[in-house]
Amino acid sequence: MIRISANTQAALADQKLQRNLRQTLSKTLHSRNEAVSDVPNWEELRQYARDVKTHTLSRLADYLLELEGKVSEQGGRVIWAETGQEAVQFVLDLAHEKRVAKIVKGKSMLSEEIHLNESLERAQIEAVETDLGEYIVQLATEAPSHIIAPALHKSRGEIADLFVAKLGMAPSQDAVEITKTARKLMREHFLTARIGITGVNFAVAETGTIVIVENEANVRLSVSVPEIHIALMGIEKVIPRTSDLAVFLKLLVRSATGQTMSSYVNFLNGPRRNGELDGPREFYLVLLDNGRSKILADDFLRQTLACIRCGACLNVCPVYQRIGGHAYGSTYQGPIGAILTPQLRSLEEAPEHAYASSLCGACYEVCPVKIEIPHILLRLREKVQGEKNQKAAHLPFEKLAMQVWAWVMCSPSRYARLGRWLRILQKNFEENGKLKLPFPPFNRWIKHRDLPALPARSFKELYSSSEKQP
Amino acid sequence: MSAVSCQLSVAMKVSLFVTCLVDQLFPQVGLSTVKILKKLGVEVEFDVRQTCCGQPAFNTGYVEEAARVARHFLEVYNDSAQIVVPSGSCCAMIKVFLPQLFPEGSTERRRAKEIAERTLELSDFLISVLGVKSTGARFREPVTYHDSCHLLRELGISSQPRRLIRAVEDIDFREMENPERCCGFGGTFSVKFADVSAAIGEDKVQCVRNTGARYVIANDVSCLMHIEGLLRRNQVPVRTMHLAELLAKFDD
Ligand code: SF4
Numbered sequence: 001m002i003r004i005s006a007n008t009q010a011a012l013a014d015q016k017l018q019r020n021l022r023q024t025l026s027k028t029l030h031s032r033n034e035a036v037s038d039v040p041n042w043e044e045l046r047q048y049a050r051d052v053k054t055h056t057l058s059r060l061a062d063y064l065l066e067l068e069g070k071v072s073e074q075g076g077r078v079i080w081a082e083t084g085q086e087a088v089q090f091v092l093d094l095a096h097e098k099r100v101a102k103i104v105k106g107k108s109m110l111s112e113e114i115h116l117n118e119s120l121e122r123a124q125i126e127a128v129e130t131d132l133g134e135y136i137v138q139l140a141t142e143a144p145s146h147i148i149a150p151a152l153h154k155s156r157g158e159i160a161d162l163f164v165a166k167l168g169m170a171p172s173q174d175a176v177e178i179t180k181t182a183r184k185l186m187r188e189h190f191l192t193a194r195i196g197i198t199g200v201n202f203a204v205a206e207t208g209t210i211v212i213v214e215n216e217a218n219v220r221l222s223v224s225v226p227e228i229h230i231a232l233m234g235i236e237k238v239i240p241r242t243s244d245l246a247v248f249l250k251l252l253v254r255s256a257t258g259q260t261m262s263s264y265v266n267f268l269n270g271p272r273r274n275g276e277l278d279g280p281r282e283f284y285l286v287l288l289d290n291g292r293s294k295i296l297a298d299d300f301l302r303q304t305l306a307c308i309r310c311g312a313c314l315n316v317c318p319v320y321q322r323i324g325g326h327a328y329g330s331t332y333q334g335p336i337g338a339i340l341t342p343q344l345r346s347l348e349e350a351p352e353h354a355y356a357s358s359l360c361g362a363c364y365e366v367c368p369v370k371i372e373i374p375h376i377l378l379r380l381r382e383k384v385q386g387e388k389n390q391k392a393a394h395l396p397f398e399k400l401a402m403q404v405w406a407w408v409m410c411s412p413s414r415y416a417r418l419g420r421w422l423r424i425l426q427k428n429f430e431e432n433g434k435l436k437l438p439f440p441p442f443n444r445w446i447k448h449r450d451l452p453a454l455p456a457r458s459f460k461e462l463y464s465s466s467e468k469q470p
Numbered sequence: 471m472s473a474v475s476c477q478l479s480v481a482m483k484v485s486l487f488v489t490c491l492v493d494q495l496f497p498q499v500g501l502s503t504v505k506i507l508k509k510l511g512v513e514v515e516f517d518v519r520q521t522c523c524g525q526p527a528f529n530t531g532y533v534e535e536a537a538r539v540a541r542h543f544l545e546v547y548n549d550s551a552q553i554v555v556p557s558g559s560c561c562a563m564i565k566v567f568l569p570q571l572f573p574e575g576s577t578e579r580r581r582a583k584e585i586a587e588r589t590l591e592l593s594d595f596l597i598s599v600l601g602v603k604s605t606g607a608r609f610r611e612p613v614t615y616h617d618s619c620h621l622l623r624e625l626g627i628s629s630q631p632r633r634l635i636r637a638v639e640d641i642d643f644r645e646m647e648n649p650e651r652c653c654g655f656g657g658t659f660s661v662k663f664a665d666v667s668a669a670i671g672e673d674k675v676q677c678v679r680n681t682g683a684r685y686v687i688a689n690d691v692s693c694l695m696h697i698e699g700l701l702r703r704n705q706v707p708v709r710t711m712h713l714a715e716l717l718a719k720f721d722d
Contacts, residue, residue, distance in 0.1 A: 005662070005663060008666050012665055012666065318652045318654060318673070319663075319666055321670075322669045322670055323666055355658075355659065355663070356666075357656070358652050358654055358657075358659045358667065359659070360623070360651075360652035360656070361622075361624065362619075362651070362652065364623070374623075378531070382532075382533045385530075385531040385532055398530075402527050402532040403535060406524075406527060406532075406536075406539050408521075409490070409522045409542065410539060410542045411521075412519040412520070412521060415521045419494055441661035441662075447664060448668030448699075448703065449671070450699045451699060454495060455495070455496075455497060458493050458494050459488050459493040459494075459500035459501065462497050462500075463516060466501075
């Protein structure tokens with residue numbers, strides 16, 4: 001069971017983390033806002049993208065089959081994986097069959113989701129992350145803390161120290177020097193790896209085109225130098241038509257980094273054809289379900305699958321801004337992680353995710369595909385309570401408290417009586433107009449903030465006495 | 471006393487829902503609301519059977535309990551006049567979420583929808599229905615305004631309170647940095663993730679302090695209770711004030 005509440009204190013006390021979050025997120029947010037304000041019909045585009053996604057998800061199987069058909073026509077092979085384990089097994093089998101000892105990887109959250117690197121390592125296959133951020137967390141044996149910027153929790157100084165310690169880089173805080181060091185090592189890996197694994201941003205059904213956006217050209221190298229390219233995608237990444245890409249790319253890139261367009265956009269159509277000079281000899285597209293069809297089955301929650309993983313909701317989230325990604329204890333963090341994790345896995349495994357939010361709604365406001373994250377959180381909370389209640393041997397305390405509360409609130413006289421009792425009871429805990437209640441949940445409030453005592457008379461009492469005056 | 475720039479041509483009657491928190495903890499907010507409405511010539515109806523809108527249970531996932539309380543709410547307001555609420559989140563609960571608590575096609579859902587349609591948050595009511603330019607309030611202190619999340623994002627209200635604040639005579643209104651960033655309260659989030667809630671609140675307090683304002687204004691006493699709790703705990707010489715209290719700063 002993942003307990004976010006057990007991780008928050010450490011995250012809040014970590015001064016370095018706090019500084020890194022503050023500095024990076026405010027910059028990214030600022031760029032995003034600028035980039036968005038450049039687009040006069042942003043709202044229209046959001047709605048358009050959302051409509052396309054809604055439509056696609058309503059006929060997902062058809063579009064996936066169309067995609068499979070196109071990919072096969074172009075000489076690629078599609079692998080349907082129901083679970084993460086199946087996807088991992090496919091990669092392992094292929095690597096063994098081809099006697100591959102080294103794999104280069106472009107950034108893929110799906111690969112994180114299925115813990116591919118761990119399995120490759122166990123099988124003694126070297127997997128090298130080629131996205132700089134992802135490479136950094138790999139070197140540090142950590143997990144990504146942000147779906148777009150995996151090493152966001154680290155400062156440049158910390159990265160430099162890591163490179164000095166692990167790669168023997170000459171001490172330097174210079175970003176260029178750090179990048180150069182990584183790049184030099186990476187070249188070697190690109191030339192010697194025989195499989196390249198990447199994620200997928202969009203897969204176009206009508207053409208079988210895989211679209212991957214990036215800024216470092218590492219994806220481009222991963223899909224053109226090695227003999228084999230394996231693209232991993234969640235089944236929700238398919239879109240029907242090429243013409244919609246104009247909208248999706250605009251929304252994705254501006255929301256993610258605030259660029260007008262990423263440095264590279266790769267359009268991949270299967271393996272190298274006769275006469276072509278580069279590209280992989282073999283191309284495999286893994287379509288992974290891993291819990292997604294379960295989400296698809298719910299008419300309301302389905303919109304979770306519209307996500308294009310831009311990361312904007314993380315950047316704007318006051319909770320993420322304060323606790324960072326690792327505290328979520330899951331592959332996906334922030335608002336999208338809060339709604340996706342309990343659905344992909346289970347509410348039992350991730351019972352706190354839906355509660356790790358103040359429901360402020362800033363995520364919905366920035367989401368380029370208008371996913372109603374706060375409302376989904378509410379629905380998931382309802383489900384958490386439903387399940388808890390069903391499984392519990394005794395009535396859980398919170399449920400009991402809510403029942404009593406509802407019982408009181410349904411009756412004006414009980415409500416008034418409670419108000420009077422509380423005024424009497426509070427005398428035992430009052431000090432200078434403040435309440436010192438040493439029991440939950442009040443003690444948790446009081447730990448950080450003052451709690452005002454109830455005033456002598458309620459509004460109802462004051463109002464009715466004022467109305468009686470002539 | 472300055473003139474009120476709004477004269478009602480037709481007799482207007484509203485039904486006040488003060489919210490449970492205002493009733494029990496912040497009665498002055500309710501009294502201020504009544505004072506403003508009366509001054510503007512609005513007849514105020516107050517049904518003493520009112521309790522809560524069900525929000526605390528709903529936001530925590532206890533939909534059955536929320537629906538039970540909501541049913542009581544529907545009963546109280548079934549035949550009411552235009553409902554006015556001095557709270558963004560309770561108003562959002564009524565307007566956005568209450569109907570969803572009942573099955574599609576049910577009488578309760580239909581009733582909840584009707585009630586939702588005739589419910590407005592105070593500042594919105596003053597501006598959109600009454601066309602108020604100023605309530606005639608006067609206040610000399612520097613103030614800043616915090617956008618409560620539900621008010622801003624569920625109801626889309628941000629200009630109305632600002633217009634009313636700016637119209638207060640002698641006011642020194644200072645926008646803070648990121649006024650629309652959450653204060654961290656979040657209902658039961660404030661105790662379930664108390665440390666995170668307080669940390670987010672401290673960011674808000676910092677933004678408030680940077681303006682040099684003496685008062686933070688908002689339209690939701692729950693946010694204000696959280697912010698004020700932090701201000702007091704950290705001995706910051708700034709106080710909170712509900713918009714209604716500010717707008718009621720005129721002589722009777
Ligand atoms: S939920 Fe929306 S904002 Fe968040 S990552 Fe997905 S697309 Fe981006």
